[in-house]
Amino acid sequence: MLVGTLDTKGPEVSYLRDRLHDLDCTTTVVDVGILGEPLDIVPDISHAEVARRGGTTIEALRNAGTRGRAVAEMARSVRLVMSDLFDEGRVDAAIGLGGAEGAVMGAGALMALPIGVPKLVLSPIASGRHEFEPLVGTSDMTVVHTVVDILGLNPIATTVFDNAAAAVAGMAKHGSRLEPPQGESRYVAVTMLGNTTTAVMALRDRLAEDGYEAVVFHSNGVGGPAMEELASAGIFVGVIDYTTNEVVDPLVGGIHDGGDGRLSVVGELGLPQVVLPGCIDFSVFASGSVPSELADRPKYDHNPEYTLIRMSHEEMVRIGGIFAERLGPANGPVRILIPTKGLSIPNVPDGVFWDPAADAAFRESLTEALDGSIAVEEIDLHINDELCGVAAAEAFLDLLAQPRSERQEKE
16 A cells, blocks of 8 residues: 655656556545646546545535645545455555655555555654654554655655565565464563663563563553553553653653553553552653753753653642542552662752652642542552562552452452
8 A cells, every 4th residue: 555645746656657567556545635637647546636535625625724624634534445445454564755734644544554555654754853643643654764755756765665666565574464362462561761761671570570561651641541552452451651750741742652552551451450650750852952940850861862850749749639530430450569679760858859748748649539449559569669569569460360250340
């Protein structure tokens, strides 16, 4: 599947299509151009057909009032087309090609494909300080910087296109699809950052002793939501949400933003979960971009790219309420473990984030808001202590050891 704005990128999509044919791949070309007609190529699915799938017309999109509104509508429509074609067994791999709007529309369509289906986006905006979220989302996207803008078949462009075609053809032929577990899953989703790696490694090893495999997600604003999506797909037997910082960053504009639904999905699914407040004591900013209103707070230079900012006492109280609001309605069993000796590497005695009163305020706020509906267990350890990781693993194994009827009593 090839997705592009053929009113401006027709010759380039045509070239890429022909290279794929040379590699014995069949193609379906989808036009998402809005303003004009295809250049030097006849699509297999026209822009009019794409618009109709979304319940609109090309004429309506051209008169949408703003370019952004038109692009958003076309992006929604082509995503529906991609889902339909995949369900019909007509998509083994997909490429999106475009500048800015075209790349975002193409990438959005490709994100409708499950993990393991090869997906590649070609764009000049896959570079520099551009945000990668619109090109990747939570998918296993391959993103290729075209180096030059997409206007003409010069030697630089064709070299990049040739290699992209070869990559997708190779992935389609030799790649691997993500298959659902055979029988009952033995996979446990776990969240981690560098601040919790030591503990999660011990957690992983403890689960392995009982025949379970930890599937670890980097809780960087994408990892948590990706974990929740895969939990919805039935991949996991349960979750150890060890590093829940993605709930925090939305409060102050940090970059590890897991969205409004973070911490809710697993409970809605009824899966067993053990939850810890790993790294909720800080928010993450790109170095040099800390907002002025946070400049006087304790900070920690995690690495040359990221600066961590301590959450205030008042924010820790608020975070406790958010945890309760999202975990309280869970349809499955939940255990909450709270280490009392620090929630991140710099949160230790004499460390820059050491503030036991603020951390205690989180615990008190959470406990009060839950009002006994879920037990909150304090453990006299640091979040990154190996023993804390082992304790989390054993708490999860204890949940699984409960009779199924007892585990499902809240469902």
